[in-house]
Amino acid sequence: xxxxxxKNRFYRLFASYFILIFMMVIIIYPLLWTVGASFNPxxxxxxxxxxxxxxxxxxxxxxxxxxxxxxxxxWYMNSIKISxxxxxGTVISVSFTAYAFSRFRxxxxxxxxxxxxxxQMIPQFSALIALFVxxxxxxxxxxxxxxxxxYIGGQIPMCTYLMxxxxxxxxMSLDESARIDGAxxxxxxxxxxxxxxRPMIAVxxxxxxxxxxxxFVLASTxxxxxxxxxxxxxxYNLVNDVMGASYTTFAAGAILISIPIxxxxxxxxxxxxxxxxxxxxxx
Amino acid sequence: MQHxxxxxxxxxxxxxxxxxxxxxxxxxxxxxLGISFFVAFKDLLNMGFWGILTLxxxxxxxxxxxxxxxxxxxxxVTVLGLIVYYLNFRDAYRNGQLRDKNMRLNTLKEQYHNxxxxxxxxxxxxxxxxxxxxxxxxxxxxxIGVAFTNYDLYHSPPANLVDWVGFDTFAKIFTVDIWRSxxxxxxxxxxxxxxxxxxxxxxxxxxxxxIVNQKEIRFKRLFRTVLVLPWAVPGFVTILIFAGLFxxxxxxxxNDVLAFFGIDPIPWMTNAAWSKxxxxxxxxxxxFPYIFLVTTGVLQSIPDDLYEAATIDGASIFAKFRHITMxxxxxxxxxxxxxxxxxxxxxxxxxxxxxxGGPAMPGSTAGGTDILVSWIYKLTMQSSQxxxxxALTILLSVFVIAIALWQFRRTNSFKEE
Numbered sequence: 001x002x003x004x005x006x007k008n009r010f011y012r013l014f015a016s017y018f019i020l021i022f023m024m025v026i027i028i029y030p031l032l033w034t035v036g037a038s039f040n041p042x043x044x045x046x047x048x049x050x051x052x053x054x055x056x057x058x059x060x061x062x063x064x065x066x067x068x069x070x071x072x073x074x075w076y077m078n079s080i081k082i083s084x085x086x087x088x089g090t091v092i093s094v095s096f097t098a099y100a101f102s103r104f105r106x107x108x109x110x111x112x113x114x115x116x117x118x119x120q121m122i123p124q125f126s127a128l129i130a131l132f133v134x135x136x137x138x139x140x141x142x143x144x145x146x147x148x149x150x151y152i153g154g155q156i157p158m159c160t161y162l163m164x165x166x167x168x169x170x171x172m173s174l175d176e177s178a179r180i181d182g183a184x185x186x187x188x189x190x191x192x193x194x195x196x197x198r199p200m201i202a203v204x205x206x207x208x209x210x211x212x213x214x215x216f217v218l219a220s221t222x223x224x225x226x227x228x229x230x231x232x233x234x235x236y237n238l239v240n241d242v243m244g245a246s247y248t249t250f251a252a253g254a255i256l257i258s259i260p261i262x263x264x265x266x267x268x269x270x271x272x273x274x275x276x277x278x279x280x281x282x283x
Numbered sequence: 284m285q286h287x288x289x290x291x292x293x294x295x296x297x298x299x300x301x302x303x304x305x306x307x308x309x310x311x312x313x314x315x316l317g318i319s320f321f322v323a324f325k326d327l328l329n330m331g332f333w334g335i336l337t338l339x340x341x342x343x344x345x346x347x348x349x350x351x352x353x354x355x356x357x358x359x360v361t362v363l364g365l366i367v368y369y370l371n372f373r374d375a376y377r378n379g380q381l382r383d384k385n386m387r388l389n390t391l392k393e394q395y396h397n398x399x400x401x402x403x404x405x406x407x408x409x410x411x412x413x414x415x416x417x418x419x420x421x422x423x424x425x426x427i428g429v430a431f432t433n434y435d436l437y438h439s440p441p442a443n444l445v446d447w448v449g450f451d452t453f454a455k456i457f458t459v460d461i462w463r464s465x466x467x468x469x470x471x472x473x474x475x476x477x478x479x480x481x482x483x484x485x486x487x488x489x490x491x492x493x494i495v496n497q498k499e500i501r502f503k504r505l506f507r508t509v510l511v512l513p514w515a516v517p518g519f520v521t522i523l524i525f526a527g528l529f530x531x532x533x534x535x536x537x538n539d540v541l542a543f544f545g546i547d548p549i550p551w552m553t554n555a556a557w558s559k560x561x562x563x564x565x566x567x568x569x570x571f572p573y574i575f576l577v578t579t580g581v582l583q584s585i586p587d588d589l590y591e592a593a594t595i596d597g598a599s600i601f602a603k604f605r606h607i608t609m610x611x612x613x614x615x616x617x618x619x620x621x622x623x624x625x626x627x628x629x630x631x632x633x634x635x636x637x638x639x640g641g642p643a644m645p646g647s648t649a650g651g652t653d654i655l656v657s658w659i660y661k662l663t664m665q666s667s668q669x670x671x672x673x674a675l676t677i678l679l680s681v682f683v684i685a686i687a688l689w690q691f692r693r694t695n696s697f698k699e700e
Contacts, residue, residue, distance in 0.1 A: 020500075106401060123683065126676045216519060
């Protein structure tokens with residue numbers, strides 16, 4: 001009996017470690033392969049190996065060599081600029097709106113909430129045709145500002161909902177006692193609501209930063225000249241222009257963007273997940 | 284006649300009702316708003332309504348697309364105007380009612396205070412609503428409009444006019460053979476893709492969380508960090524990396540991995556069935572860490588005494604898993620799982636970045652692995668079939684909204700209000 005349990009336990013642990021190690025290999029292999037490719041001499045991948053015979057930094061240099069079709073530094077700056085501005089814009093507009101919808105009872109409030117709920121279900125994709133046609137006609141092609149404006153608009157319904165749910169959970173009595181002490185609405189917002197909803201602000205800010213950075217659809221609709229590209233468009237074109245021909249250069253570019261982002265994600269994962277589940281269960 | 288009736292009737296001209304209630308300043312404000320509305324928007328409304336009804340009559344004077352955009356803005360402005368007009372009625376009626384009951388009306392100062400107090404939420408949320416109207420609502424209305432026209436490559440301004448055609452485009456999706464078969468092919472794959480890929484990623488995520496969370500497993504931190512990596516690396520980067528790995532001729536999967544096991548190269552990119560398999564496996568890889576993270580959080584919150592009690596009752600490992608762990612997990616992360624399904628339904632990036640929805644299928648505008656969103660993207664950007672793309676967008680949105688509404692009715696967010 002006792003040996004039976006021990007045996008079972010052994011098989012269970014053996015299977016567990018086996019699966020874990022198998023998964024680790026599957027996860028690490030593509031990433032390592034990319035690292036290897038970025039140091040491989042030449043453009044083709046046929047002779048690529050994870051540990052190159054003659055490692056070279058040429059592909060990294062090429063990224064910043066300033067070629068017409070490969071303006072990696074420019075794309076990087078564009079992406080950062082768009083992401084940061086979207087993040088700031090989203091946080092400001094979402095937190096004020098959520099405050100209004102959480103703390104005040106006003107005509108149109110309920111309809112507004114239903115509107116947010118509906119709009120967050122409709123993928124922003126459905127506006128693609130309009131954006132494509134109108135941006136062309138209005139001469140707003142390649143405009144980063146238009147893109148930022150669209151990203152902020154796209155975030156408002158869902159993030160406001162999340163944020164409102166969070167502010168709802170902050171006790172009203174805090175506001176009331178502040179109000180008795182003579183604090184104005186705006187002061188209550190900045191000194192009580194904002195500091196207390198920091199975890200949710202972090203989630204909204206993170207969303208605001210990541211979504212533009214990962215977006216391909218809207219950006220590829222509006223940005224058409226290489227100097228206006230964001231990283232997803234730029235890297236996609238780099239891979240697809242001459243299939244495979246500049247794959248090693250792409251690998252170098254991929255690594256320079258992945259490492260900082262992955263670091264932030266791994267370090268902040270706890271906050272990120274707890275915030276999301278808190279918001280998620282609140283609805 | 285009662286004051287409230289007279290005040291309301293007079294309000295047909297904005298402000299007169301307030302004058303009747305002797306609220307002069309408020310009346311002037313309403314009157315001013317009314318007059319300036321017509322002065323400022325006269326041309327826009329005139330042009331907009333004519334434009335959206337006819338979509339232009341003469342080439343090259345009229346640009347149908349412009350006219351439609353103007354028309355939609357005119358409608359939005361009109362709705363705004365009607366709301367203010369309604370407020371004007373309501374205010375006159377309310378104050379008339381107060382006078383009927385011989386109650387004192389608010390003084391100017393009180394009105395001002397009320398306005399500041401009640402106006403606060405409008406002031407702080409106004410800018411967001413404005414952004415929302417122009418960045419989201421206006422484009423959606425425009426797309427809906429396009430679905431009911433014949434806007435495509437051959438009917439496109441400025442050389443040609445666009446006309447309203449009602450439900451023709453929708454009808455064509457189901458009656459024109461090539462469109463119908465493409466539509467159902469794409470829809471079928473979209474549904475299979477959504478179900479299989481999402482279930483796979485959720486399954487792997489939960490499994491890995493349960494495995495890592497076993498008491499006896501060591502190096503938990505290391506395992507967790509590695510398992511989270513696919514979530515931490517930007518998705519578009521990993522998809523492009525996989526596009527290289529799976530490449531038929533130079534990809535490492537064919538050349539190194541399969542060759543190592545002595546398996547012949549597989550046409551991942553050029554055979555639709557293999558492409559689909561590759562996509563589903565990739566989504567499993569990309570999507571499981573998020574579920575893994577969330578599930579780990581849930582597992583750590585399940586109290587130990589539940590398991591101890593079960594052990595005392597003689598429950599086996601699997602019985603404990605089935606009756607304690609699984610229900611706890613599913614209960615806690617059900618909403619997240621559902622959002623994963625809707626996310627994959629619209630998961631454009633993976634389909635398009637991997638091989639452009641390919642391989643190309645003869646006689647069809649959709650590739651072998653195109654899901655609805657990527658097909659719509661291609662119709663818009665590559666073949667300029669705007670009205671077809673817009674009609675499909677509407678069908679897709681209706682589908683998504685139906686599912687989402689069903690989900691929201693099951694969760695409690697509506698009851699909270």
